[in-house]
Amino acid sequence: MITAVVVDDHPVVVAGVRAWCALADPPIEVVAAGPTVAVAWLDPGASADVVVLDLQLDVTGPAYGDLKRLVDAGRQVVVYSMRDDRDSALTALDIGAFTYLTKAEGADHLVAAITAAAAGTPYTPPALAGAFGTDERPQRPRLSPREHQVLIEWFHSESKEMVAHRLRLTVHRVNSCLERVRVKYANVGREAPTKAALVARALQDGLITTDEL
Amino acid sequence: MEQRLLRNGLRYALGLRTVVIGLSSTVYLVLGTAPDRVMAVAVVLTLNAWSIGYAVALVRGSRRTRRWLPLADVAVVCGACLTQTWTVVSDPSGGSTWILVVVNLVVVTYPWQVGWPQLAGATAAIVTAYFVGATLADPGGWLADPAIGPWTAAQAALSWGLYRFVRRGARAADRAVDGAAQLRRAAAIAAARRRDEREYLAALHDTAAATLLMVGSGVLARNTPWLAAQARRDLRELQRSADAAQGETDLVPLLRDAAGTAAVHVTWYTPDRLPLPAADAVALGRGVREAVTNVARHAGTDRVDIRVDHDPDQVTVTIIDRGVGFEPARVGPDRYGVTRSLVERMTRIGGRARIDSRPGHGTTVTLTCPRVVTDSGGTDRDVIAASFQRGLRWAVVVLSLAILLLLDLARLLTSREAYVSLWPQLLTWAGLTAVTLAVGVATWRDRPLGRWRLPLLALVFGLSALATSSVRPEYLLGPAHWSEGDAGWQVVLLMMDTRIAAFAAVLAAQYLMTFGQAALAGEAALSVAGAVSATWAVLAFQLAIAMIATVLRAMAGSSAKALAAAERVRTAEAVARHLHTDRADRMSALATTTVPLLDGLARDELDPGDEAVRRSCAAEAARMRRLIAEDTGTADSLAHELRACIELAERNGVTVSFADRGTRPELPPPVRRRLVEPAIAALATARGGTAARLTVASTGRSVTVSVVAACQPPPPTPDGDGVHRSTTVTGGRCWIQANWQGEQ
Secondary structure: EEEEEEEOOOOHHHHHHHHHHOOOOOOEEEEEEEEHHHHHHHHHHHHEEEEEEEOOOOOOOOOHHHHHHHHHHOOOEEEOOOOHHHHHHHHHHHHOOEEEHHHHHOOOOHHHHHHHHHHOOOOOOHHHHHHHHHOOOOOOOOOOOOHHHHHHHHHOOOHHHHHHHHHOOHHHHHHHHHHHHHHHHHOOOHHHOHHHHHHHHHHHOOOOOHHOO | HHHHHHHHHHHHHHHHHHHHHHHEEEEEEEEOOOOOOOHHHHHHHHHHEEEEEEEEHHHHOOHHHHHHHHHHHHHHEEEEHHHHHOOOOOOHOOOHHHHHHHHHHHHHHHHHOOOOHHHHHHHHHHHHHOOOOOOOOOOOHHHHHOOHHHHHHHHHHHHHHHHHHHHHHHHHHHHHHHHHHHHHHHHHHHHHHHHHHHHHHHHHHHHHHHHHHHHOOOOOOOOOHHHHHHHHHHHHHHHHHHHHOOOEEEHHHHHHHHHHOOEEEEEEEEOOOOOEHHHHHHHHHHHHHHHHHHHHHHHHHOOOEEEEEEEEOOOEEEEOOOOOOOOOOOOOOOOOOHHHHHHHHHHHHOEEEEEEEEEOOOEEEEEEEEEOOOOOOOHHHOOOOHHHHHHHHHHHHHHHHHHHHHHHHHHHHHHHEEOOOOOOHHHHHHHHHHHHHHHHHHHOOOOHHHHHHHHHHHHHHHHHHHHHHOHHHHHHOOOOHHHHHHHHHHHHHHHHHOHHHHHHHHHHHHHHHHHHHHHHHHHOOOHHHHHHHHHHHHHHHHHHHHHHHHHHHHHHHHHHHHHHHHHHHHHHHHHHHHHHHHHHHHHHHHHHHHHHHHHHHHOOOOOOOOOHHHHHHHHHHHHHHHHOOOOOOOOOHHHHHHHHHHHHHHHOOOOOEEEEEOOOOOOHHHHHHHHHHHHHHHHHHOOOOEEEEEEEEEEOEEEEEEEEOOOOOOOOOOOEEEEEEEEEEOOOOOEEEEEEOOOO
């Protein structure tokens, strides 16, 4: 059974995440939840497979420091934030978050993101795809035109079926494009356990070749 | 700029002086005659050696050297003046003597070397010495012409006037540049403050938005005590946000919240309440949070005093612990993480942070925030860059008219015997006066000379040739040949705003033409040495004006640039301020729709399991999220139009989720209209009670507006203005995109 720990100071959000996880198939057990990141460092949260981390917008600003410490300890972190902007998402990914989800995407994507994080397979929800697709920083990875197109269409749409239909691709092809992009981002990101795992796995599965990195 | 100008001006002045004195005295030695040749050689060599040494010493010397050295120079020049008995021949056909050139040059270049009282003293001393020397050499004769006194004084005054004028220009340019820099700093501070305030407002709304979002997504089947408690908390936060949107928030509870998370015991010394602009309160709150966290981590104590003091000028928050302390000089900024980020954060909003610590004596962190934001007023607006150049042109117009009216007219009327006939002289005089007046009128009306420059130049050359041709050969280049040097002033006027090389070339051409004419006519009034001496003095002055004009042009350019930059900053700042206020207003307007919902949940009157309640919560959450995500820095007309159409759809009961990614290029209005049209059509026909997704993705050269909604498929429309539309229909939902590809 997949286990998760939820760091969020908002009781309604925690209740929502618990409800979604309980209904998931296979079910996800929320072993601990609390308002500060301490809950992810202490038992039973310390042994959870996945950390769902709110970036905690408050007077002190986003909790990138907490995120960095968790990532460095080898945790799989799903950032789950109210912030819906490109730079927050790209920063979290640079630090080594497994994926970035806006709270509005929770109902549709949180369970899938936790499952993917536990399995170590890339997961790119639409808001993050939009951030990748419009990334103009000099250190961004080189994407193929097709990958770029899939990212933007996925950002605009509501389902991968729609993207596949529109671009006349298979859903499988859409998924593999998104995964390749994620691996490319991991490859240019900070040295972190997430990066090593994602890139190694992608090479093993033949999703991407060393030439493309 | 002023410093650079003074330095360069001094160098130019000394260079000019050294070269002209050197040339005129050497030419005289080689070509002229002297009563006592040995003495003359000795004086010329000594004077030139001194002149070079003086120039070098003045440029390299210390401040003290610069103060006394000119005194010595005055003494040397006076000494040279007294040697006229041996070094100068009284010969009216000589035009001028080399000593007179030296006197002129020295006096004219002094304003760059000494202050005005010294200048006046030096001029008086040198003129007196000149007269003593001249009277000894040629009692009551041509050398001791009484007109030389006032003329030298006038030249000194004129040169000083030009110097002051250029310096004022440099100062104004400096002020303009400083003003622009100051404005940029003020704008940066204002932007940082707005960003903090925006984040604070967003944070306050965040919690309420999250509550509504989760209720809207339907995870809660019924009301629970903790949901009601959360809704009450959200209401309180929204109240704070309403206060903050009005610009003020209470610092005291905010500090208590900020310090509350760390595991230390705080003793507070604060006023009951202290309303402050939200940006200041937030910055102080963050500072306190950082300082207190550091106490918990490093100070080895769990007690801390926090004190808040305020007066009309500033608010001071002091965080004092009696822990282990540290040696600020020895501890790297990263080890005691507080230092760098704290200082940077406070400076960013125009405040200060100070950290005092000593090993064993605890640490005191002092955060200061000014209460009045200094407004860098726009006093430089009146500095018009071109005005200095205009002023210089005026000065030369006045100078030329003075020369024409006071000197030349008198000279040509008293030297009738020197001319073949008088009318060409009078015509030339009138013509040159007319040219001067024409330039004066152009300056007054602030019009460039433009295509009039060449015809006027040709006229001046023609007049000069005419006047020269009517001078009897034996008077050529002598005092009666007034047009020889003075026609140069009109050339100066006409060429002043051109490059210095063109200026010098045209001016030289004018002189060479006259010399050529004189050479062709044969026996001239002046010996060649005399002609060179006479010409140098005027030419040097004319070239100095060209130099000053060039310097002024550079200054005008940089101050104009600075002023333009300042204007841009002002405009951008005004726009940003407007956007910010607008957003804050919309934030507080949210309360009218959000508060009743939260209130209902808090009182247990609304059931989160009820479909209608969920829908309203989802819609409200979408609105709040949109507002929170909106960055006033990137809000443009497209975002504005889309917002209007979303608000319309929301009134019809459509919940719109909106996301905007990327930096947009400036869009031409027809392109914008074509991009927004499909979204308007889709959202207007979307069925009530459904959800729609509206997204904008922009990369450097492409913008796509996309909408997914349960709506009528739009009628096919032709592409245009580089905007391409496409529609896909899947399972009753339309996905319409409008994409614009800009030029690569």
